[in-house]
Amino acid sequence: MQIHWFPGHxxxxxxxxxxxxxxxxxxxxxxxxxxxxxSHNPDINRLTAGKERIILLNKSDLADSGANTTxxxxxxxxxxxxxxxxxQNGEGFQSLLKLLKKSGTNLATRLKERGRLPRPLRILVVGxxxxxxxxxxxxxxxxxxxxxxxxxxxxxxxxxxxxxxxMEMLDSPGLLPPKIDDQxxxxxxxxxxxxxxxxxxxxxxxxxxxxxxxRNYPGALNARYEMSEQLLIDSHDLxxxxxxxxxxxxxxxxxxxxxxxxxxxxDFRSGKLxxxxxxxxxxxxx
Numbered sequence: 332m333q334i335h336w337f338p339g340h341x342x343x344x345x346x347x348x349x350x351x352x353x354x355x356x357x358x359x360x361x362x363x364x365x366x367x368x369x370s371h372n373p374d375i376n377r378l379t380a381g382k383e384r385i386i387l388l389n390k391s392d393l394a395d396s397g398a399n400t401t402x403x404x405x406x407x408x409x410x411x412x413x414x415x416x417x418x419q420n421g422e423g424f425q426s427l428l429k430l431l432k433k434s435g436t437n438l439a440t441r442l443k444e445r446g447r448l449p450r451p452l453r454i455l456v457v458g459x460x461x462x463x464x465x466x467x468x469x470x471x472x473x474x475x476x477x478x479x480x481x482x483x484x485x486x487x488x489x490x491x492x493x494x495x496x497x498m499e500m501l502d503s504p505g506l507l508p509p510k511i512d513d514q515x516x517x518x519x520x521x522x523x524x525x526x527x528x529x530x531x532x533x534x535x536x537x538x539x540x541x542x543x544x545x546r547n548y549p550g551a552l553n554a555r556y557e558m559s560e561q562l563l564i565d566s567h568d569l570x571x572x573x574x575x576x577x578x579x580x581x582x583x584x585x586x587x588x589x590x591x592x593x594x595x596x597x598d599f600r601s602g603k604l605x606x607x608x609x610x611x612x613x614x615x616x617x
Contacts, residue, residue: 344504349378351455351501357383357434359500361458361467364394364415366609367402369519372459372508379457385412385430389463392417393600398608405612418466427471428496435498451497460505461525468492468502519609524600537592538566540599543609545569551604570595 352358358379363370367388386406391399399415406413412430416423435452442449458464472492492500507525511517521531522540544551545566552558558572574580574591581587598604 344506345374345378348455348457348503348506351503352378352382355382355453355455355501356438357385357431357452357454359385359387359454359456359467361387361389361456361462361464363462363523364388364391364399364402365523365607366519367406368610368612369516370459370462370523370525372506374506374508375457383434385414385427387423387427387467388413388415389418389467391415391422392419393602393606395606395608398611401611402608416467418463418470421470424470431498432496435496451493451499454494454498454500456500456502458505459507459520459525461523462505464505465502468500471500522596522599522609524596533592533596534570534588537570537588537595540595541569541573542566544604544607548605548607551607555598555604 358375360371360375360379388394388399388402388406403413403415414423414427414430416427418424431452431454438452439449456464456468471494473495492502494500507520511520517526518536518539520526521528521536541552552569552573556573556576558569558576570588570591571586573595574586574588577591577594579587579590579594599607
């Protein structure tokens with residue numbers, strides 16, 4: 332399964348982010364807690380070099396709670412602050428605000444030492460598409476400050492937002508790397524919905540997710556669909572069984588695999604299959 336996606340607006344976004352970074356003091360990098368490495372664009376490391384950075388593992392309510400803790404410890408060892416958050420309900424945002432206020436205080440001290448007038452802390456939100464950047468911004472702003480949606484690439488343009496306490500925050504378009512060299516990374520991105528479905532074989536992708544679930548989260552499929560995983564070793568058979576359970580049948584009674592795949596992905600992405608993490612740090616176990 333080969334996955335490549337680099338819309339033209341992302342090349343422009345990369346140049347724009349590079350310019351915007353000159354205006355800010357701190358970077359909030361939003362990642363998806365279900366795939367903390369696969370949802371990270373390595374270009375961000377280079378672009379943000381020299382800037383204070385906080386990593387937010389967002390959508391934590393959809394990820395395995397034990398894996399969230401493991402990832403937080405692992406990424407923090409890289410000398411970057413890491414917080415587990417849920418922008419939908421605000422979990423973890425009090426801790427984030429404390430870190431931002433501390434950064435604002437440090438900025439004021441540095442400016443005073445240089446004999447410069449005080450100014451608000453300026454923050455840039457970065458990340459790949461579909462990790463919840465705009466939802467994070469809205470949660471911090473306390474209002475719907477940025478347009479949000481479920482489809483990748485919905486955030487557009489520059490939006491400076493004044494946060495409570497006077498801090499200033501700028502949203503940025505989602506940015507994927509120009510080439511996904513590791514196809515497993517591409518598959519994980521497709522599973523969470525970052526890669527548009529028309530660029531991916533949805534039937535094959537669904538079979539891969541089913542295989543992953545039976546190995547790492549046994550019982551999840553039975554709990555949701557009431558179907559035995561033990562009796563159906565082949566993931567294609569599992570998808571056919573799911574289609575039958577959900578009435579996804581074509582004329583003549585054959586399984587409609589595409590409809591079944593869409594049901595599977597909707598349930599996975601909304602958390603109806605439980606809290607699931609798709610990758611762990613080296614040496615980690617689910």
